[in-house]
Amino acid sequence: MASLSWPDETAGPIDGGELRLVQPGSNVCLDFHGDPLRARLVVVSDGNHHMALREVLAAFLAENPAVEDVFYTTTPPRVALQLLRAGHLDIGNLRLSVKPHVMISPPPVLDQAVAAGHMAAYRPFMRGRGAALLVKKGNPKSVLGAADLLRDDVRLFMSNPITEKVSYETYLGALRRLATVEGVTLGFLVHALGQPDPGKLIYGKSIHHREAPQALADDQADVAVVFYHLALRYRRIFPELFDFVQPAAWVQDGGTEIGRADCGLVGDGGAWGAALLDFLATETVTQIYRTHGLEPARQR
Incomplete structure (x- = not known):
């Protein structure tokens, strides 16, 4: 699938006539x-x-x-x-x-x-107000919580544990709390750092707030764990592509210092x-x- 077409995010006004040297997938500078x-x-x-x-x-x-x-x-x-x-x-x-x-x-x-x-x-x-599970429009894999992440047909995207350590550890903690509430063990999260099972878990490279939705759009993953406000953003600007689920345990996390x-x-x-x-x-x-x-x- 082609790269997502992100909206302009400059603070100042633009007149729309500027030449923009952007080639999605190669020469692109979003942040x-x-x-x-x-x-x-x-x-x-x-x-x-x-x-x-x-x-x-x-x-x-x-x-x-x-x-x-x-x-x-x-x-x-x-x-x-x-x-x-x-x-x-x-x-x-x-x-x-x-x-x-x-x-x-x-x-x-x-x-x-x-x-x-x-x-x-x-x-x-x-x-933030906790984490959320970003899914494709209509949630075709019916991912509702931690137990669904154990299914063979569900691939999870997470931020990189080395290049984005803060968000990775936040998401990892949220997943473990959710698994405890549901009484399951997410064994595929226990692996050598940076070497996940590619059939269950893929990492972004360096900027997960752009890579997570792109991974779902490219069908490299079925679900991504992201902050609630990121999931809300993706659904708002790409309503034809994404939905999200926020399990009750993560709604409660919204009262903590996540994000x-x-x-x-x-x-x-x-x-x-x-x-x-x-x-x-x-x-x-x-x-x-x-x-x-x-x-x-x-x-x-």
Whole structure:
């Protein structure tokens, strides 16, 4: 099947006449948004809440036109840490050298940025409402819970345990809790790290919030475990392709810190970083995130 046609996710307006050098399956760059030369604000973020972040940054830019543009990334956390350490990031044959002003990521990742001296502190931001099972439209394999994952005709997609450790461990924990509730054992999850049974479990390579729906669309997997807000996003933008199931145990997980992302300044935050942090604490932002299936994080 052809690559999924993702909607535009830049924060600033576009006139629709720009030449876009995109070849699905080869030359495509989905998680780097905006003009790094014109932008006066650079935000590096984990990617699983990218749909809400786009709306928030667009609203901030509309209120603060002097920013001109917001350049933001929605990659796995390790990519943001690499950018902070090296001062640049290589994307294919393109080298991107930008200085981030704000970082949004899970607390363990921000702790690393603080320990390395890139950030002084960070504050609570948002959290998810548990996990969900992403399935094809109409749920043709009738996957409803952990027991169904044991069937010979069901293949599961998960994020990569090495390149996306935070999300992988979150999903693994959610699956194990669900299996305990249902009284089953997901034995195929017990294997040498990075070497799953390809007939039962496949891993993404590096960016699961793009790879999970593509794996189902390509018929490489029948179900993917993702955050609830990601499943909601896929069903909204690709309604003809996807549905999702959220078992009751995972609805209860929505009251925990699954899918948490906090935020803070990188260095002094430049001219606009502090203003963005203040904006992120507003009710406007809370309502945008709630529309996309997330809630404010609690004070740790």
